Amino acid sequence: MAFAARAVKVPPNSASLEEARCRVFDFFRTACRSIPSIIDIYNLDEVVTKSQLRSTIASEIRKNAHITNPKVIDMLLFKGTEELNNILEHAKQRHHMIGQYVVGREGLVHDRDPKDEGISSFLKNFYNSNYF
Amino acid sequence: MALRTAVLRHVRIPVQTLTLNGSKQQLWSLRFMSSHDDHITKAEVIERVLSVVKSFPKVDPAEVTPEVHFQKDLGLDSLDNVEIVMALEEEFKLEIPDKEADKIDSCNLAIEYISNHPMAS
Numbered sequence: 271m272a273f274a275a276r277a278v279k280v281p282p283n284s285a286s287l288e289e290a291r292c293r294v295f296d297f298f299r300t301a302c303r304s305i306p307s308i309i310d311i312y313n314l315d316e317v318v319t320k321s322q323l324r325s326t327i328a329s330e331i332r333k334n335a336h337i338t339n340p341k342v343i344d345m346l347l348f349k350g351t352e353e354l355n356n357i358l359e360h361a362k363q364r365h366h367m368i369g370q371y372v373v374g375r376e377g378l379v380h381d382r383d384p385k386d387e388g389i390s391s392f393l394k395n396f397y398n399s400n401y402f
Numbered sequence: 403m404a405l406r407t408a409v410l411r412h413v414r415i416p417v418q419t420l421t422l423n424g425s426k427q428q429l430w431s432l433r434f435m436s437s438h439d440d441h442i443t444k445a446e447v448i449e450r451v452l453s454v455v456k457s458f459p460k461v462d463p464a465e466v467t468p469e470v471h472f473q474k475d476l477g478l479d480s481l482d483n484v485e486i487v488m489a490l491e492e493e494f495k496l497e498i499p500d501k502e503a504d505k506i507d508s509c510n511l512a513i514e515y516i517s518n519h520p521m522a523s
Contacts (some may be wrong), residue, residue: 293483299500321457
């Protein structure tokens, strides 16, 4: 029940880009501070370090660095908070975490082998993602 | 019972005070688990802050000095800045309040803040 209440709470919109920016940093700090418990919950200490996870979170945020609309930033922050809550509530399993945040989307197929370099870019894009 | 009293009557333990005042070292080891009295020295803070900054993936370790400014000198952005501050929090087992954390934007300020922080370890 507690987590349902937390999940539906929507803060008021950011008034300005500056406020949205501060909220992003606050979210980043919250996420960083929960890294130790995430590593505990999912037994990630043998596959990843805290600083690697921090960089992963930062790069997920940086993917959206071009966005300047405060409302869109608020929406993305909400999704990020939701994701963080789900992770902390153990709504995921270990392989979800490893697949999404440790190996990364392209980690398994991305030029690991020298023979992969000649592979067609169509196939690489196909392995990477559906979303263009 | 009689045997016990007989034995006890013959055993003598010399009375002496505990020798705590003699050695500081012993006193220190008595307070081993205490969080007091183990302030880290400024030299150690400098060394550990620099090693944290140097181990940051985007930073060229050769450029890091105690005076370096994260964004102006190392070419990092504000998110990297926050990331470094979080790494410092983890290294020194601190929790830096957001307002203070926003102000820390150079090695110098970080060293200053951490060496003045009573809980840094």
